[in-house]
Amino acid sequence: MTTPTLIRNGVDTEQVYGTLDALKAQPELARFVFRATNRWMDGTHSRTTIQGFWGAGQEDSSRDEPFEVDASEPPILFGHNEAPNPAEFVLHALAGCLTLTIVNVAAARKVTLTEVSSTLEGVLDARGATGLDDAYRNGFERINVGFTLKGEAPAEKLQEIVERAKARSVVFDIISNPVPVDVYAEVG
């Protein structure tokens, strides 16, 4: 007799618990190194290639083809709208991370979700990044995230799921707290 697979919110909860057990038994499997390579195209336009990463004790080979994602700027910021701009990609990364963390937490807590949608705003004053006034920082002064969450659970339980996701989201932490970034350049 085989154990039936339990899929909730599109997440295989047996796989999730199996992975957690494996991490408890072999903590060295928890190390992940994600990677991206980027190449300047022209003006504000560049292209990032994403494929392999290190995780769970080995080099991942699940992606047959690399992902390619562009970034650029709108005309007011000297580009030609070839793609969203980098600050908008920060909002995308945050939305995607909070959303999948909400979905995973709900699955673990046996809550079936029917809708997760969000709107995000990032506010900045360009006097910072342009170097016109050091009283302003370069990046976002603040980010506002508004979720709409619907599911088969009381409102209080759905709110708890959002709180837990916020407390465990990889990208929420990266944006809310400092990450050391080392930049090295080979020039010539």
Place this chain on the structure above:
Amino acid sequence: MTTPTLIRNGVDTEQVYGTLDALKAQPELARFVFRATNRWMDGTHSRTTIQGFWGAGQEDSSRDEPFEVDASEPPILFGHNEAPNPAEFVLHALAGCLTLTIVNVAAARKVTLTEVSSTLEGVLDARGATGLDDAYRNGFERINVGFTLKGEAPAEKLQEIVERAKARSVVFDIISNPVPVDVYAEVG
């Protein structure tokens, strides 16, 4: 007689200086509000739509069509590789921002670039985000960025351009320093 347009590295430097003059004269034009909306698809997979933003004193209308960008996870992280994962999008945002800032700074300093490429690594221990061990943070412990920069200038000047870009990059600041993130959820 018209003034000739000066394009360097694909950047219209006359436009850049015109914008800086306008910001000096009317600092309220410097306020930008970028936006993204996201919708959960299934499992770890979600889709972000990016189109309008507020900037330079008005709602931008330069994008006829919205950009759509997906995020998900590889199988080891419970997804199906529908798209890069949110942590990889953080690396993409950082690469795109540092690169276009390098290009803009070089244009302003009259340096013609011939190559800007980069490789990025973000390291994390999944014992944090999984809640297995609070000694580990959820997000990246550190990010390493390696640039290759080629252009028509001495090595020292190219290094200075990278340093200036690091000091002025919107996304470098967002990741290196804390950004307040307010998360609100309407549930039901």
